Amino acid sequence: MPMQKPLAAALATCLVLALAAPDANGQRRRAPAQPAITACSDFYTFVNKDWLDANAVVSGTGSVSALGQLQQHTLLQQRAILDEAARSPRNDVQKLLGDFWASGIDEAAVERDGTQPIATLLSRIDAIRRARDIPPAIAALHQVGIPVAFNFGADLDLADLDRYIGYFTQGGIALPDPAFYTREDADARALLGRYTEYVEKILALTGTPQDKLKDEMAMVLDLETRLARASRPITSLRDPRANYALVPTADFAKQFRNLQLDQFLQAQGVTADQVSMAHVAYFTEVDNLVRTLRPGQWKTYLRYQIGNAMAPYLNQAFRDAHFSFHGRVLRGQSAPPQRDVQVLEAINRAAGPMLAREYVARYLPEATRARAEAIAGGVRDALARAVERSDWLSAEARAEAAAKLAGLRIEIGAPADDLDFSMQPMGRNSFGSNMLIAATWHHREEMRRIGRTNAQRRWGVQPQEPVLAYDIAHNRLVVSAAVLQAPVLDMEQDAAAQYGSFGALVGHELGRAVDAKGRLVDASGQIRTWWTPADEAAFGERANRLAAQYANYDYPAATALKVDGNLTREGNMADLAAVELALDAFEAAQADPDSAGYESFFRAWASLWREQLSPEAATEAASTQAQAPGKWRANGPLVNLPAFAKAFKCKAGNAMVRKTEEQVSIWRQAH
Missing domain, CATH: 3.40.390.10 (Collagenase (Catalytic Domain))
Structure with missing residues (x-):
């Protein structure tokens, strides 16, 4: 997310x-x-x-x-904060944190929940019928913290370091390097082979029938490969100046008629006159893919991206599939973290500022x-x-x-931040749903940064x-x-x-x-x-x-x-x-x-x-x-x-x- x-x-x-x-x-x-x-x-x-x-x-145990x-x-x-918040919350933020934590460590509840947390998202994707239905679906997934097709986020304006602007950048692929999709060496081919197995597992878990797995996996790989080919080499992304180029948003409706980036910005609550888009050719290609690829291929790709993004927060079958590739293959891990560690990492990722407020009050x-x-x-x-x-x-x-x-x-x-901690209430029966609630809140607060000259009120750490x-x-x-x-x-x-x-x-x-x-x-x-x-x-x-x-x-x-x-x-x-x-x-x-x-x-x-x-x-x-x-x-x-x-x-x-x-x-x- x-x-x-x-x-x-x-x-x-x-x-x-x-x-x-x-x-x-x-x-x-x-x-x-x-x-x-x-x-x-x-x-x-x-x-x-x-x-x-x-x-x-x-020997072999690493370091201490x-x-x-x-x-x-x-x-x-x-x-300790989360345990206490789950037992006896004293304010609204503690109530949210306590419910979030309790829902995550109740593994039986997570198993019972199955794919229910993503059911609404999957239904939204299943409703795509025409090319013009694709951009609103992309925008909706960005709103819940699942960036697809490309990335869009708030970051510092290099011309004014106290101001945040929106950055459109390449993305939409699950492998960490675009080159992995196109390299012909043995290691890259072997990695891609393991990745196709993972794609099939996630598609199966999100509803693809067994007899269609190969075809739908090929659709996902084809679309991601097209995005990868349109992407710049990962080494070129290391210099922020090479990825900074202010462009006006006024012409987005015409410039990206199929991708509808003007409406995308509206959906994110962004009204800025300018954003950074240093790689216009990438977005031109995505705009073209919306027009030329069948809606069915986009539906399969988007359904897979939902499953891949949410897999760490769903039931054991999703988590095992996710770890088998992202943990064991990509990161070389021998075993996944314990459940409580996974839940704490998720809370810090999606609702870290809330936990920060309680931490500072208690421990400083x-x-x-x-x-x-x-x-x-x-x-x-x-x-x-x-x-x-x-x-x-x-x-x-x-x-x-x-x-x-x-x-x-x-x-x-x-930091002297200015966050609004109001969000949809959480319950204790669905960790995946709570993750989406928190991710939606986090995305909303990130989008509110754009255009503000308040960068010094935020930290890049928690x-x-x-x-x-x-x-x-x-x-x-x-x-x-x-x-x-x-x-x-x-x-x-x-x-x-x-x-x-x-x-x-x-x-x-x-x-x-x-x-x-x-x-x-x-x-x-x-x-x-x-x-x-x-x-x-x-x-x-x-x-x-x-x-x-x-x-x-x-x-x-x-x-x-x-x-x-x-x-x-x-x-x-x-x-x-x-x-x-x-x-x-x-x-x-x-x-x-x-x-x-x-x-x-x-x-x-x-x-x-x-x-x-x-x-x-x-x-x-x-x-x-x-x-x-x-x-x-x-x-x-x-x-x-x-x-x-x-x-x-x-x-x-x-x-x-x-x-x-x-x-x-x-x-x-x-x-």
Whole structure:
């Protein structure tokens, strides 16, 4: 039809002493003692040893991380809200959420419901008789959150980043890449073969007789293949500027006479004079297909699209068919999520803002919000000071960066949205019907965004997700309610630890306002590069040196693999900036901090990146992940900081100390 992070452990000296088994003569023989892990040899393991020992993974089981554990904790919190809402709702939104949740976890009711939730939609499609009946059916499916034939949604106007406009884009196919329909290689042909089996299953479940399955499957594949051939390559969709082209809507009635896009917009409640349509040829082809293909083929295609879209929310037969292809074949999953997880994901997808409202009210105390604002403000001030004293940014770039930081907003907890939570009442007997009710509400609210200059009242993420991110389009830091809890911002920890964890994550993201990414949008919100070539060269030189450092680090849990310094280059720079900025903010907030404060700060940073990877997961991550593994996210920045060596009395030659001439800095203040 939307960053996660942990806190410090107590400092403990860990001596590793291994004993060999008794020898043949019954004597106990001591194995060679392993060097003690110290703060100056491997700070990450020194701080996190107890957690690492308690969270081992075995071959083939993937990974576990403190950040992932936070994510799981927030899901339990969301479940608690829904359970309580189902038992004793206290307001209208809780009543909707409680009914939605109860209907989903009652599997017996879902089985009894069968195809009833989509019966009305299927009847609407069955009533198509002529070509002119097809466009209204397409519009009706879009209204309930089932986009067919093409996609239409609200997104930012690249010429005015505070305004939403409607975007017409290609779509209407179930495979993730249009090329899958036309490629001739063996892998693509095999995938298409599995897909045809899936199409037949969904058609059978939506009413196609057995003797007509092959013919109707061929109709679906033919129409989707025609759409795929008219589509642009998926790689061309990655640049938003290449997919932005304002066009007037006044001529749609004539330009797309068969597809009736003018009436489509009316059905969605959109009255805009302009929308974006960067690929007019695609819509011209869809317009032609409405005219030339038999209505019967469109009916089969639309019926299949309903079944495919709604399959995860219907009975077991639909869910098994959907998972067999979308889960096992496309995503490589071995088993579907548990039922309660599936239902929670569905609620977040269709009614996430409702759950967000209840989550923030329950789990974000005002004292936590105020503390987060204070720390984030301090880190922003630290970045402003760093920009002012920077010896590698040009005067022109420093002025633009200062202007950006002066206008930067910090938004804590939840967005100041303007949603209307009124919707059709839900019951507890039909999860599929409730999903359609919620999807219709969600679509209505999305359509209402179009034409409004209120983009800054919305977030691209949900408050119940652990997220801390810089929004480059609106020059703001977004801090979700879910991330403001232990271990990211533990209100029971001291200020030093809070700066080392939450403050560092703020620095990690705020640095992006003025780094190689932030340079693409200026202080007035215009898309342009405001760095000089000399600025880019200076930043690149630092990034290259840091990449070379990381390229010498062994990849934990993987056999004979090193960290790819170039793949992780951008992330490594952000991590270094994170600690530099948070440390400066901590020092500014704490008058003359003592050694214990510095130690607490650095321990908190190291504990953010606790993780265990299986050998298989580590091998895959080494070649695909744009972030370094946890050990080096922790240790990598610290070896470049004299303050770390001073805090733990590390000496030249220790693994956690780099020579002064080898150290890389971005924003660090010279002492």
